[in-house]
Amino acid sequence: MTLSLLLDGGAPSGWLAVFGRLHPAILHLPIGLLAAAALVELTIWFFGGSDSRRAPMALIATAALSAILAASTGLVLHEEGHTGEAVETHEQLGIAVAVLASLAAAAHARFTLGKQLLSLVLYRVFLAAAVIVLIPAGHFGGNLTHGENFLFEPLEERQAPAASNAPAGGGDAASPADLYASQIAPILASRCAGCHGEEQQKGKLALHTPEGIARGGKSGALFSGAKPAESLLLARVKLGLEEKGHMPPKSKPQPTEAELAALEKWILAGAPMGASGVAQGSTAVAPAEPKEAAPAAIEALRAKLVHVQPIAQGSPYLWVDFAAPASRTTDSDASALLEPVTEQVAELSLARTKITQSSLALVARMPHLRRLDLRATELGDAALAALGKHGAIEELILAQTKVTDGAVETILALPKLTKLFVWGSAMTADGVARLRRERPELLVDDGAKPDAEKKEVEATPKVGTQPPAAAAGAAPQPVNTTCPVSGQPVNPKFQIVFEGRVIGFCCQNCPGKFWANPEEFRSKLP
């Protein structure tokens, strides 16, 4: 709070941060010392005792000092990004303890000097108040480190056995949208929300609401698309236990394998959060995810040798490929097989089939279709127009089809299209140029040969090198005619470069002897 003004809004760093992090160690001193002071005072009160007030003075003075230290370290630590109601309450109570302990110490000091009874009464009142405030302060502090309800948890019934007993594969019932409510929320509540929840939001992260999950924390968004591999959340959880940044911290209960699998599956499905409808990371709300395809529909496809496979484990989306029966596949086959899975198809290859316009009308009703391969079919412009303004297609392969420049309008009407293949179709260079002009971000591959122009050619090395021409047989002439090692005539086949000059030898053994001690033979060189 006030300290943040001092820190100019930034988090503490360097020795100041170290000072703040002493808080968890120092805070035990005032607890113990105040309790000791109270115990001594009670003993004296009930049983009487020596008149010496030295021991109580020492106790309360160190207690006050340590309470002040604990409170100030706590204030610094707070600035490291611990937020939440519980933190604020703990802070206020901690400051109160420090103030009350200081007042108690002052009163006691006054009493030891003047022996006025009022001072002693005041001391006892302040001391009692400090101890009373200490209890909730400590409790809230404990909640912050160990998680809310750490103390009373053993008394409560386990709320969400579903979380840890859930099968890794997600099993039958839960569609990805239900996944959040049935499995993910309980996991986050039991494993994470103690520190990243309602009470406190370490690292500015709150995992108890869909909004908080979508917002992410100090280190950024928790997800990047439906990619578990790029999810910060999963990365932290999967980090080695000993690694810095592993979550939950080593000392806290760790998620089970099944819980990890459920998290991964959920992220893979795009981290849907059900009715609250907050899509992860992005602001755009994706179209509702379909249910898994009916097993009978999958069986029917497979019976016709159509390859069908979820695009990833636990995903309802399908990759459907007519590669095996392609040459026999007509509209009626394709329609009958695809109709039951229109919701689920994400990648579809109808390459080399005999389909026509009517199948594409069916394809137009596939809301999640990302990639459509129509390579080597007889489809033309009119057929392609049946796609309409398909809102999901990103990749479209029209290579070796009959589409012409007349398909340009249809293609431009596909808002999400990023890659297009038209090689071998009847589309002309003009059509391709128009597509590139109207949609510069669209990659159009028309099979044009890559630019073979060389950028830079190796400089012909100057001294002491064997130009590549040597490979073709042009041997450079050695500077010597007799072998410096043996004195025999030089065979130009055996040569080395020494100090920029070509030196010849009589046989293959002499270069080795020469290199072993060039100085010895230097005088033999011309």
Add this chain to the structure above:
Amino acid sequence: MSAEPLSWLASRRAFLGASAVGLGSMAFRALLGEGAGSVPTMDATHHRPRAKRVIYLCQSGGPSQIETFDWKPELSKRRGEPLPESVRRGQRLTGMSGNQAILPLVGSMAKFARHGKCGAWVSDLLPRTASIVDDLCIVKTMATDAINHDPAITFLCTGAEQAGRPSMGAWLAYGLGSSNENLPSFLVMCTAKPADQPLYARLWGSGFLPSEHQGVQLMPGQDPVLYLTNPADVSRESRRRQLDALGALSADQFAREGDPEILSRLAQAEMAFRMQMSVPEAADLSAEPQEVFDLYGADSRKPGTYARHCLLARRLAERGVRFIQILHPGWDHHGDLPSGMVTQCRETDQASAALVIDLKRRGLLEDTLVLWGGEFGRTSYSQGPLTAANFGRDHHPRCFALWMAGAGVKGGLQWGETDELCYNIANPERDAVTVHDLHATMLHLLGIDHTKLTYRYQGRDFRLTDVFGTVRRELLA
């Protein structure tokens, strides 16, 4: 192992019992899955794949990185000088050059130039490959453990130097199955040419995996798959009835003995039956236009050549074959490297590049990973005498180059730097890509977590990457 097919059988049997179809030959066909081939282990990939198939252009023998992708002007400047001990640092050499009096450095016999938007240095031995560098991810800092051909190529193809492990394609067939039930998920083609290094079937074998996952070799000539066609006067209907009868007998035998190889054998027989139709169609190039033959080069008209196999690979990829492995021997240039490299590059350069170009324009490069490379590199010193026009290079495992293209690989990337004498990787902690890393990355692109695709054998879970391998995301787009 044995529990798995039994439970699978049981569930299939329950399914059949529930439907009105009785057991018998029909049932067993359904049991093996007329539309299912052999049942893959994974119902789906672990994550969304970038690659749906792989074409591996295996350059057997170990092509020289110095004459292809790793330009080292310093070697040319210091031609003839002995390899300094400060660079070799006592690392082992083979028996072939280890006893040489000197190890004279020798630079590339080919000239280099920069190509493409990415400006990659490629030698003039590979003009066509140079023209597509913007689509290639060239890894110049591959490293392997093995220094001799057999362990090195076994390591590359199976993930272990010792024989007996399943090959890459077999793992894929086992994990994901086929995406065209009429063709095997793993097909192999070897260039028909005499070579020093044999290409043995273990490089596409199934090891301890069920044997239907081994690669099926396509042969040049009339019968692409040997003994596939029916003998004269045996009709297809007759063969069908024969297989039905065999299926019923096998079902019986399997119920009694439970040996999974019974199912494997039958799966192969059924696959062979379907291949009688699908393989001739896939291997028939009569419908390919002249333009295609021009692209792949004149060799593509000749059966058994590398160019022919590249063209066939494209046709197989179009038809959904998961793993296509082309093996081209002859890169083992211990001597006569200058002429040898010219020949080898002439045999492979145009077709390798053509394959990438052809896949790309068909939209297939989007989800096909093409991999080019050998089992190790070659030394920067000459094996045997270094003469004006001739030299050789010995095996070199500490650095070599390969390229990948397509399916989620970063095109136009040149990864890693070797030292100026092309002997060690300059920054091995950062740049070295091990064979295990390559496998892990390949499986990652295929949607598979390499640590999760395992097979229990002799009391231990095995995987392609053993206990190693890191997915090299730096290489991925």
